[in-house]
Amino acid sequence: MNLVRRDSAYRPLNEFDRLREEINQLFDFGSETDARGLFDRSVSPPVDLVENEEGFLVTCDLPGVDEKNLDVSITNNVLTIRGEKHQERNAGTEETSYRREIWSGSFQRTISLPATANADDVDAGMKNGVLTIRIGKREEAKPRRITVGVNQGR
Amino acid sequence: MQKEVTKSTNDTWLVPAYNVSKEDESIILRIEMPGVDKDNLDITVENNQLFVTGHREEKAPEGAWLIRERRRGNYRRVFTLDDTTDPEAISAEIAHGVVTMRIGFKATAKPRKIEVKAH
Numbered sequence: 001m002n003l004v005r006r007d008s009a010y011r012p013l014n015e016f017d018r019l020r021e022e023i024n025q026l027f028d029f030g031s032e033t034d035a036r037g038l039f040d041r042s043v044s045p046p047v048d049l050v051e052n053e054e055g056f057l058v059t060c061d062l063p064g065v066d067e068k069n070l071d072v073s074i075t076n077n078v079l080t081i082r083g084e085k086h087q088e089r090n091a092g093t094e095e096t097s098y099r100r101e102i103w104s105g106s107f108q109r110t111i112s113l114p115a116t117a118n119a120d121d122v123d124a125g126m127k128n129g130v131l132t133i134r135i136g137k138r139e140e141a142k143p144r145r146i147t148v149g150v151n152q153g154r
Numbered sequence: 155m156q157k158e159v160t161k162s163t164n165d166t167w168l169v170p171a172y173n174v175s176k177e178d179e180s181i182i183l184r185i186e187m188p189g190v191d192k193d194n195l196d197i198t199v200e201n202n203q204l205f206v207t208g209h210r211e212e213k214a215p216e217g218a219w220l221i222r223e224r225r226r227g228n229y230r231r232v233f234t235l236d237d238t239t240d241p242e243a244i245s246a247e248i249a250h251g252v253v254t255m256r257i258g259f260k261a262t263a264k265p266r267k268i269e270v271k272a273h
Contacts, residue, residue: 014166018166021169022169046224049219049220050219052215056220057215057217061251062188062251064250066250088254095176096175096177097173097174099174100173101172103171128191128250128251129186129189130189130212
């Protein structure tokens with residue numbers, strides 16, 4: 001939970017991320033071959049969760065995933081994004097693969113939502129390989145303005 | 155057209171994942187660029203270098219971040235085309251945030267069958 005507003009200002013930590021990625025690329029770590037295994041979490045898609053006054057916004061990068069192969073559900077305030085990503089290829093052609101960095105297979109991601117989330121008020125949409133889920137807040141959790149009366153004198 | 159070139163620029167580019175394969179008589183290049191649509195994709199060929207750049211017009215939402223795992227920024231990946239590929243025969247399309255490019259070979263690089271005549 002964070003109350004600090006982060007904007008697009010210079011973030012030195014991003015530079016470390018970039019450096020790490022460049023080093024990984026040099027040695028080819030992080031490619032599909034070592035991203036295997038039952039408990040390997042490296043294939044779970046990256047998620048953003050933002051809370052504002054109206055509700056919550058979940059954004060998830062799912063390039064190459066069809067809406068048909070995607071299942072989004074909320075049970076007991078736990079959001080589950082589940083789906084399958086097929087390796088894209090043209091049917092009926094002979095294919096020789098030279099390099100494969102894009103992973104394929106099934107994935108699942110669960111996110112615990114705060115208790116203020118309203119599971120009955122949810123919209124989800126997919127655009128350009130990015131999944132966006134908007135979740136409303138319970139009425140009683142929305143901020144209410146309370147007028148403070150000032151009593152004159154005493 | 156195998157090795158990409160790591161270019162050091164002042165801008166921070168996100169490095170998108172890609173697959174390369176050969177299907178029929180062309181090279182297929184698939185690059186993952188979630189959040190990029192047709193209008194924000196820029197593909198140029200310059201001196202045998204293939205630049206694939208995707209701009210994401212995504213504004214960071216206002217509010218408190220509870221989870222932040224996605225990286226923000228624009229994508230770029232540079233590939234070197236070798237002599238056998240034909241820079242004139244490149245086509246590209248984008249769907250579901252995945253760019254699919256088809257790169258053809260030059261006619262001179264294709265295997266040619268030579269007829270043997272009998273006298």
